[in-house]
Amino acid sequence: MTFRRSAEARVRVLRKITTHDSSLSRSIFSALAARMGDEKRAYDYFMDTVRMDLIDLQGNATDGLHVANLGGSWLSVVTGFAGVRRRSGQLVIENHLPKAWRKLVINLQYQGRHLRLTLTHNKTVVDLVEGTPLTVRVDGQERPLKKLK
Numbered sequence: 001m002t003f004r005r006s007a008e009a010r011v012r013v014l015r016k017i018t019t020h021d022s023s024l025s026r027s028i029f030s031a032l033a034a035r036m037g038d039e040k041r042a043y044d045y046f047m048d049t050v051r052m053d054l055i056d057l058q059g060n061a062t063d064g065l066h067v068a069n070l071g072g073s074w075l076s077v078v079t080g081f082a083g084v085r086r087r088s089g090q091l092v093i094e095n096h097l098p099k100a101w102r103k104l105v106i107n108l109q110y111q112g113r114h115l116r117l118t119l120t121h122n123k124t125v126v127d128l129v130e131g132t133p134l135t136v137r138v139d140g141q142e143r144p145l146k147k148l149k
Helices: 003-017 025-035 039-051 067-081
Strands: 085-087 090-093 104-110 113-119 124-130 134-138 141-145
Touching (some): 039 067, 124 134, 124 141
Parallel strands (some): 090 134
Antiparallel strands (some): 104 113, 113 124, 134 141
16 A cells, blocks of 8 residues: 555544643644645645644633743645655655645755755755755756755
């Protein structure tokens, strides 16, 4: 079973039983939905994540910020919409940019290298800003990266 089919089956079950009492659950659901191609759910969960304390989504903002949730927002963007992960020891980027965004730029440190990811709706660019050459998989294609001049 592929990751996508396995994740879809698990998420269908979890959506029925998850109450989202944890401030972190929506960010995880967002990242998974993005990787599964469910853009509407991914974006809706993400917006709940970033607005958690602004609109007092859980009714407890007077107790303080949900600081871990701020990290969850980053997680949704990087692992969900940019699809960044390691597979078989290789860095993989899969573009799942929401229609509501025109562009996403992420600076990322990976194994002592500085990478810049630029995602638009029709292109994913990965630049090696600093560090030694490496090969990454971008939208299903192997891409050797050399340092920008």
